[in-house]
Amino acid sequence: MDVAAAKLIGAGLAMIGTIGAGLGIGVLVNGAVQGIARNPDASGNVQTNMILGIAFAEAVAIYCLVVALLILFVG
Amino acid sequence: MEKPRRWRWGVNRWFVLLFAVLGFFAAKVYPPILPHIQLPAEAYSHNPLFSLPGIGEFHWTNTLTALVIADIILFVIALMVRNATRSGKLIPSGLSGAIEALLEVLYNLTETTAGKWTKTIFPFFATITIFVLVVNWMELIPGIDSIGILEPSEHGYQIKEILPGVTTILKDKMETGGYALIPFVRVLSTDLNFTVGLALISVVMTQVLGARALGINYFSKFLNVKTLFSRPIFGVIDFGVGLLELISEFSKILSFSFRLFGNIFAGSVLLFVIGTLVPVFAQTIFLMLEFFVGLIQAIVFGMLTMVFMSQATQGHGEHAEVH
Numbered sequence: 001m002d003v004a005a006a007k008l009i010g011a012g013l014a015m016i017g018t019i020g021a022g023l024g025i026g027v028l029v030n031g032a033v034q035g036i037a038r039n040p041d042a043s044g045n046v047q048t049n050m051i052l053g054i055a056f057a058e059a060v061a062i063y064c065l066v067v068a069l070l071i072l073f074v075g
Numbered sequence: 076m077e078k079p080r081r082w083r084w085g086v087n088r089w090f091v092l093l094f095a096v097l098g099f100f101a102a103k104v105y106p107p108i109l110p111h112i113q114l115p116a117e118a119y120s121h122n123p124l125f126s127l128p129g130i131g132e133f134h135w136t137n138t139l140t141a142l143v144i145a146d147i148i149l150f151v152i153a154l155m156v157r158n159a160t161r162s163g164k165l166i167p168s169g170l171s172g173a174i175e176a177l178l179e180v181l182y183n184l185t186e187t188t189a190g191k192w193t194k195t196i197f198p199f200f201a202t203i204t205i206f207v208l209v210v211n212w213m214e215l216i217p218g219i220d221s222i223g224i225l226e227p228s229e230h231g232y233q234i235k236e237i238l239p240g241v242t243t244i245l246k247d248k249m250e251t252g253g254y255a256l257i258p259f260v261r262v263l264s265t266d267l268n269f270t271v272g273l274a275l276i277s278v279v280m281t282q283v284l285g286a287r288a289l290g291i292n293y294f295s296k297f298l299n300v301k302t303l304f305s306r307p308i309f310g311v312i313d314f315g316v317g318l319l320e321l322i323s324e325f326s327k328i329l330s331f332s333f334r335l336f337g338n339i340f341a342g343s344v345l346l347f348v349i350g351t352l353v354p355v356f357a358q359t360i361f362l363m364l365e366f367f368v369g370l371i372q373a374i375v376f377g378m379l380t381m382v383f384m385s386q387a388t389q390g391h392g393e394h395a396e397v398h
Contacts, residue, residue: 048184052382055375059330062337069340073112 011068021061028053095355102354105243108232109351110220110256112344116266117257119224137223137258138266145210145263177205184378189385192288196384199280203273204377210263211339211369215362219260220343228255264339264372267332274331277380278324285387293387297321327383331376338372 032050036043118134126132152174159171167175178201185197213219225234225242233245234254244256263269285293295301299317303310342365349361 045187048378051371051375052378055334055379056330059334062334062341065341066333066337069114069337069344073114 007071011071014064014068014071017064018061021057021064024057024060025054028057099355105245107350107354108244110258110347111228112347114267114340116261116268119257136266137261138263138269141210141213141219141260141263142269144260145206145213148209149206181377185381185385188382189388192284192385192388195284196381196388199277199384200377200381203277203380204373207264207273207335207376208370208373210269211373212366213260214262214264214339214343214346214365214369219262220258220347221256222260223256223258225254226257262339262343264335265343267336270332270336271328273335273376274328277331277376277383278328281380281383281387282324284384288388297324331379335372335376338368342368 028050032046035046116136116138118136120134123132124135152170156167156171156174159167159169166172181201181204182193182197185200186193189196225244232254234242244254282293285296295317297317297320299313300310302313346358346361346365350358
């Protein structure tokens, strides 16, 4: 196989890892919205923690993205 | 009384329409091309600025120019806010009002998390947030990433002079020779050096604040030998947990730097690709997306720093028993 083609396929495969981050963010926001719906007064606090959690879950997706970008644009 | 702001919708819509039509024709005549995407920042010239033995050569890169511009913007904002507070008006208006509202939100957020260490932690939080915010939003300014020097390259594009001194790149790719663009300014967050530097500041200052708050006890979090002899089995587990804490401090540097870098770099690549595929209208939506991504990443970077710092100052578990 051509090296360039293998690089493209590899970058695509690297992005599979974002499935987990997407699921994680979905579960997280689900919980946060339910919490806010039951107790709207706590929305500020819940939102802060939700954004923090999203940032952690998203970090995994960003690692996948960085790997894909490294495969595509470096070397 | 303040005069109500007049919304010039009747005039502004013609400007919007004019620029949309102009953009449409400009994209027809000179179609945008996909720039050469590369991870390291581009240097303006191949001659190094200076070189140190053992470390290497130093180039003035286009992200450094972005850093200087961001600093100038921050200085101007700071001076304007200073003038507004010195003028004696109790109600700040305009930019200083916006800055006041932002700082108030950030300060209240810090107060709920950090408690009595608010005054120490807040400057780091606010500085990092505002700085990263300015740096990220520079991505939205037209001309950044698209105006620059033309350099001869191996697989470049043909160029054409449209006005004296102004040259544009044509869509035709050449087999050999041709030119590639080195932008004058590239978004600072797409340089890994910047994000790693910011992450190092954040993590190192977390350790400093932790040591200041808890003294030598802070480091027993990492090298936990307190219970190693009194309760051997749980002591070994505690020791292992301490080592994991040590590893997690290093992984914080990684995740901090790659989160900011990855988000903004991916955003600028997205803008390049969309601008090449659909030159008119479509990019507006993605500029809006990038506006929010820049804001959220700035807040997340600052807020994680703040949360880690307040965790470090609050001690951990068994401190009450030690005394």
